[in-house]
Amino acid sequence: MAANEKTGMVLVSHVPEIVAGISKLIRQVAPDIALTTAGGTSDGDIGTDATHILKAIDENAKDDLMVFYDLGSAKMNLDLVKDMTDKTLYRYDVAFIEGAYTAAALLQAGVKREDIEPQLQPMHLDK
Amino acid sequence: MAANEKTGMVLVSHVPEIVAGISKLIRQVAPDIALTTAGGTSDGDIGTDATHILKAIDENAKDDLMVFYDLGSAKMNLDLVKDMTDKTLYRYDVAFIEGAYTAAALLQAGVKREDIEPQLQPMHLDK
Amino acid sequence: MNVEQVEKWMTLYQAEVEKNKDYLSQLDTDIGDGDHGNNMARGMTAVADGLEKDKPADLAHAFQNIAMSLISKVGGAAGPLYGTAFLEMAKAAKSGGTDIPNLLQVAADGVAKRGGAKVGDKTMVDVWEPAAKDAQAGQLNDANIDKLVDATKPLRALKGRASYLGERSIGHLDPGAVSTGMLLKTLLQATA
Amino acid sequence: MNVEQVEKWMTLYQAEVEKNKDYLSQLDTDIGDGDHGNNMARGMTAVADGLEKDKPADLAHAFQNIAMSLISKVGGAAGPLYGTAFLEMAKAAKSGGTDIPNLLQVAADGVAKRGGAKVGDKTMVDVWEPAAKDAQAGQLNDANIDKLVDATKPLRALKGRASYLGERSIGHLDPGAVSTGMLLKTLLQATA
Ligand SMILES: Nc1ncnc2c1ncn2[C@@H]1O[C@H](COP(=O)(O)OP(=O)(O)O)[C@@H](O)[C@H]1O
Ligand SMILES: Nc1ncnc2c1ncn2[C@@H]1O[C@H](COP(=O)(O)OP(=O)(O)O)[C@@H](O)[C@H]1O
Ligand SMILES: [Mg+2]
Ligand SMILES: [Mg+2]
Ligand SMILES: [Mg+2]
Ligand SMILES: [Mg+2]
Numbered sequence: 038m039a040a041n042e043k044t045g046m047v048l049v050s051h052v053p054e055i056v057a058g059i060s061k062l063i064r065q066v067a068p069d070i071a072l073t074t075a076g077g078t079s080d081g082d083i084g085t086d087a088t089h090i091l092k093a094i095d096e097n098a099k100d101d102l103m104v105f106y107d108l109g110s111a112k113m114n115l116d117l118v119k120d121m122t123d124k125t126l127y128r129y130d131v132a133f134i135e136g137a138y139t140a141a142a143l144l145q146a147g148v149k150r151e152d153i154e155p156q157l158q159p160m161h162l163d164k
Numbered sequence: 165m166a167a168n169e170k171t172g173m174v175l176v177s178h179v180p181e182i183v184a185g186i187s188k189l190i191r192q193v194a195p196d197i198a199l200t201t202a203g204g205t206s207d208g209d210i211g212t213d214a215t216h217i218l219k220a221i222d223e224n225a226k227d228d229l230m231v232f233y234d235l236g237s238a239k240m241n242l243d244l245v246k247d248m249t250d251k252t253l254y255r256y257d258v259a260f261i262e263g264a265y266t267a268a269a270l271l272q273a274g275v276k277r278e279d280i281e282p283q284l285q286p287m288h289l290d291k
Numbered sequence: 292m293n294v295e296q297v298e299k300w301m302t303l304y305q306a307e308v309e310k311n312k313d314y315l316s317q318l319d320t321d322i323g324d325g326d327h328g329n330n331m332a333r334g335m336t337a338v339a340d341g342l343e344k345d346k347p348a349d350l351a352h353a354f355q356n357i358a359m360s361l362i363s364k365v366g367g368a369a370g371p372l373y374g375t376a377f378l379e380m381a382k383a384a385k386s387g388g389t390d391i392p393n394l395l396q397v398a399a400d401g402v403a404k405r406g407g408a409k410v411g412d413k414t415m416v417d418v419w420e421p422a423a424k425d426a427q428a429g430q431l432n433d434a435n436i437d438k439l440v441d442a443t444k445p446l447r448a449l450k451g452r453a454s455y456l457g458e459r460s461i462g463h464l465d466p467g468a469v470s471t472g473m474l475l476k477t478l479l480q481a482t483a
Numbered sequence: 484m485n486v487e488q489v490e491k492w493m494t495l496y497q498a499e500v501e502k503n504k505d506y507l508s509q510l511d512t513d514i515g516d517g518d519h520g521n522n523m524a525r526g527m528t529a530v531a532d533g534l535e536k537d538k539p540a541d542l543a544h545a546f547q548n549i550a551m552s553l554i555s556k557v558g559g560a561a562g563p564l565y566g567t568a569f570l571e572m573a574k575a576a577k578s579g580g581t582d583i584p585n586l587l588q589v590a591a592d593g594v595a596k597r598g599g600a601k602v603g604d605k606t607m608v609d610v611w612e613p614a615a616k617d618a619q620a621g622q623l624n625d626a627n628i629d630k631l632v633d634a635t636k637p638l639r640a641l642k643g644r645a646s647y648l649g650e651r652s653i654g655h656l657d658p659g660a661v662s663t664g665m666l667l668k669t670l671l672q673a674t675a
Contacts, residue, residue, distance in 0.1 A: 052188045055261070058181030058203075061210060062234070065516040066644065076185075083188060084326070084366030087374070107189070107261055109451060110368035113405050117362065117371045132259030134182070134234055135289055139647050146651040156649065160289060162262055192324040193452065211518070211558030214566070236643060237560035240597050244554065244563045266455050273459040283457065 041144040045071030045099030047126075048137055049090055049106040049115065053077040059134055066138070067145035073097040085111045087118050100124045103150060105137040109164050131160035168271040172198030172226030174253075175264055176217055176233040176242065180204040186261055193265070194272035200224040212238040214245050227251045230277060232264040236291055258287035292389050292482060297353045298342060300481035305335040307473045318466040322453035327466040330367040337364035350389055354381035368406070368451055369467055372415060373474075375401040391482065395423040395431075395475075406450060413446035413453060413460060415467035422475050433476055440464065440472040484581050484674060489545045490534060492673035497527040499665045510658040514645035519658040522559040529556035542581055546573035560598070560643055561659055564607060565666075567597040583674065584618040587667075591615040598642055605638040605645060605652065607659035614667050625668055632656065632664035 046063075048056045053076035060074060075093035078084045090111075094102060104126050106112055115128050127150065129136055136157050143153045173190075175183045180203035187201060202220035205211045217238075221229060231253050233239060242255050254277065256263055263284050270280045308315070308331045315328030337360035347353035358377035362370055379401035380394045388394065399419035408414040410421065418439045425431040441464070448460035451467070500507070500523045507520030529552035539545035550569035554562055571593035572586045580586065591611035595601070600608040610631045617623040633656070640652035643659070 050185070050189075052185040054181045054185030054188065056185075058177070058179040058183075058185055061179045061181065062177075065210060065518070066647075078366040079363065080366070082366055083192060084330070086363055086366050086370055088363040108265070110371070113368060113371035114362075116405065117375065132262060132287070132289055134260045135291070138235070142644075142647045143649075143651070146648055148651065156647075160259070162259055162287060164262070192326070193455075205558040206555065207558075209558055211522070213555055213558050213562055215555040236598075237563065240560060240563035241554075243597065244567065269452075269455045270457075270459070273456055275459065283455075 039147050040067070040069035041147055041149065043099065044101045044103060044144060044150045045073070045097045046137065046141060046144065047090075047093050047097055047102050047104045048072070048074040048076075049085060049093070049104065049111045050074075050076045050133070051083050051085055051107055051111065053081065055107065059137055062134070063138060063141040067141035070141055070144045071098040072141070085114050087114045087121070090114055090118050091121055094118065094122050094124055094126070097124075101150065102126050103140050103144075103153070104128045105131070105133055105140070106164075107133050112164055129157055130162060130164045131157050132162060136160045166274050167194070167196035168274055168276065170226065171228045171230060171271060171277045172200070172224045173264065173268060173271065174217075174220050174224055174229050174231045175199070175201040175203075176212060176220070176231065176238045177201075177203045177260070178210050178212055178234055178238065180208065182234065186264055189261070190265060190268040194268035197268055197271045198225040199268070212241050214241045214248070217241055217245050218248055221245065221249050221251055221253070224251075228277065229253050230267055230271075230280070231255045232258070232260055232267070233291075234260050239291055256284055257289060257291045258284050259289060263287045292350060292384075292391055292394060294347055294350055294353050296482050297347075297350065297357075300478050301335070301338050301342060301357065303477035303480055304474055305339055307477055308332050308335050308470065311469075311473065315466055315470055318464055318469055321463045322448065322456055322460045323466060324367075324452055326367055327369065327470065330365045330369055331470050334361045334365035334370065334373070337361070349384070351381045351384040354378070354384055369415075369470065372402050372405055372467070375405040376419070391431075391478070392423065392426040395419075395426045399423040408450040411446065412450045413443050413448040413465050413468075414450050415465065415471040417443050417446070417465065418468045418471040418475070422471075431475065431479065433479065436472045436475050440468050443468040484542060484576075484583055484586060486539055486542055486545050488674050489539075489542065489549070492670050493527070493530050493534060493549065495669035495672055496666055497531055499669055500524050500527050500662065503661075503665065507658055507662055510656055510661055513655045514640065514648055514652045515658060516559075516644055518559055519561065519662065522557045522561055523662050526553045526557035526562065526565070529553070541576070543573045543576040546570070546576055561607075561662065564594050564597055564659070567593040568611070583623075583670070584615065587611075587615040587618045587623075600642040603638065604642045605635050605640040605657050605660075606642050607657065607663040609635050609638070609657065610660045610663040610667070614663075623667065623671065625671065628664050628667050632660050635660040 056074035056076035183201035183203035312328035319327035341360040362374035376398035443465040453460040504520035511519035533552040554566035568590035571589040635657040
């Protein structure tokens with residue numbers, strides 16, 4: 038099973054440890070996917086900012102990105118960032134860890150983004 | 165607003181960084197609640213085990229505990245641990261970070277467990 | 292509005308935020324994560340630095356400059372919200388719409404769109420939207436601004452961190468509404 | 484079954500797991516997190532140490548001792564699952580039900596209950612439950628065990644990590660089914 042070659046993943050959290058930890062969880066089942074993270078602010082504080090998110094987007098090897106996040110301010114920053122990048126961002130308002138884990142396992146199995154999305158549907162949350 | 169005096173919270177994850185990070189997120193809004201965690205196995209590897217979970221339960225100052233976890237094996241260990249402790253465990257099959265954050269904010273505001281549960285309902289996931 | 296007025300506005304607002312930093316963070320402690328004062332102070336320091344470093348040639352550039360500082364330095368929901376407000380004002384200024392009522396209206400609409408909040412959700416939108424209307428009616432003054440800010444107190448939050456508290460959010464001022472009130476009052480002073 | 488047989492069983496199983504550690508982890512890499520062989524090897528080392536340290540006086544104590552080692556050392560889903568199997572066998576042994584078909588049935592039921600899985604969900608339950616039935620019918624042998632293990636290959640996983648892969652889990656053996664097959668085969672050897 039070769040990993041999805043088109044689509045990567047970006048994780049955005051208020052806390053650096055959270056994305057570092059989720060990356061470890063994900064790497065166990067998805068060693069080959071393009072995964073980058075923005076945890077905390079650019080200055081390393083708890084919070085999120087567009088600059089830090091943009092960096093994670095730029096660093097990702099793929100142009101087509103599934104994005105998962107923890108709380109609402111990350112969502113607003115993501116929407117803001119959409120206008121600042123040429124990459125295509127797909128933002129999922131779903132359970133953060135569970136959604137990212139599921140998508141990562143499927144990306145690793147070579148599944149297409151469009152075919153992953155139905156599996157994320159039941160994890161929807163108003164964020 | 166005084167924090168809930170009866171009920172504490174336990175977080176269980178496969179990865180130490182995940183619970184460390186969620187604790188930081190939670191402590192911002194809930195500095196006074198009884199919060200303990202089991203991240204990874206007793207030996208510090210990625211995974212979960214009943215012994216480590218039992219330790220987090222014992223260390224918690226409260227006897228009435230709301231428990232949140234990441235993946236299914238943690239759930240099985242939690243069920244196993246139920247028979248090994250005198251404390252009362254309430255396990256929530258909900259979005260891990262979002263559910264724990266919500267419950268923590270409400271515990272800090274002094275809300276009772278029974279009144280928190282309806283707010284966790286929409287975050288249910290089959291885990 | 293002109294560049295000088297904007298610079299004066301930002302200087303006054305920075306001083307106001309600095310003075311009320313702990314108050315804003317305390318309001319946010321009650322129904323949020325307690326960082327709103329620090330977020331705004333950090334953001335306004337960046338705004339001052341940004342305007343210093345890169346003297347804006349015109350109004351659009353001034354707003355753009357401010358927006359980028361807020362977006363990259365506030366570090367909380369207020370960052371993309373205020374950042375969007377200034378981005379929208381930059382766009383309006385570029386197309387010549389530099390009168391205050393028009394600027395406030397595009398800013399208010401930008402904030403509402405960014406956060407998905409409506410008036411009554413107990414957010415800064417509760418101040419932005421009606422204040423823009425007040426400005427159009429020539430009624431934007433300190434008393435009316437205070438009224439809008441105070442009106443967030445009895446509301447139940449439906450957006451942002453305070454919404455997690457459900458009915459426990461009732462009886463507290465919204466921190467972002469308070470900082471928006473300060474922003475509007477210093478705008479009045481700077482353009483008086 | 485008696486204590487000596489259990490000790491022999493565990494010695495044989497530990498050797499089998501050790502020999503197949505990489506194979507089990509490879510199976511788990513295909514549809515899981517790749518640790519099943521390591522988990523089982525770590526668990527069985529603990530089981531050997533536990534039986535060494537605290538010589539069990541009777542069958543119930545032997546099972547209890549094994550269960551606690553697995554529960555505290557496997558570090559994956561297999562820990563609570565195999566742990567529960569041995570806890571249930573300990574309970575049965577305590578009340579005198581020491582014949583193998585009965586022990587396997589209580590173990591199988593414990594595993595199914597712990598994981599909430601049914602036969603056909605592509606988990607170790609697919610081996611445990613029918614193997615217990617085979618034992619009752621005097622039909623538990625290597626060939627039948629292999630058949631049960633192999634039957635997990637065409638299935639789509641509905642429980643455990645493999646279930647996240649949906650139809651991509653089809654065409655792979657379930658790692659826990661394979662390690663359960665080994666457990667049952669070494670049981671046959673130890674009690675032959
Ligand atoms: N979705 C939203 N729409 C409009 N305003 C919002 C929204 N979410 C938060 N806010 C505003 O942001 C303020 C909090 O800002 P701040 O403390 O900087 O953010 P954070 O909650 O990320 O710490 C709130 O008081 C509210 O006015
Ligand atoms: N809910 C469940 N019910 C029954 N068996 C399960 C369940 N979840 C997982 N398993 C079994 O556990 C095996 C995986 O064990 P292991 O790799 O140790 O756990 P983990 O998935 O936590 O890494 C699977 O192959 C399957 O047989
Ligand atoms: Mg805040
Ligand atoms: Mg914050
Ligand atoms: Mg595994
Ligand atoms: Mg594992």
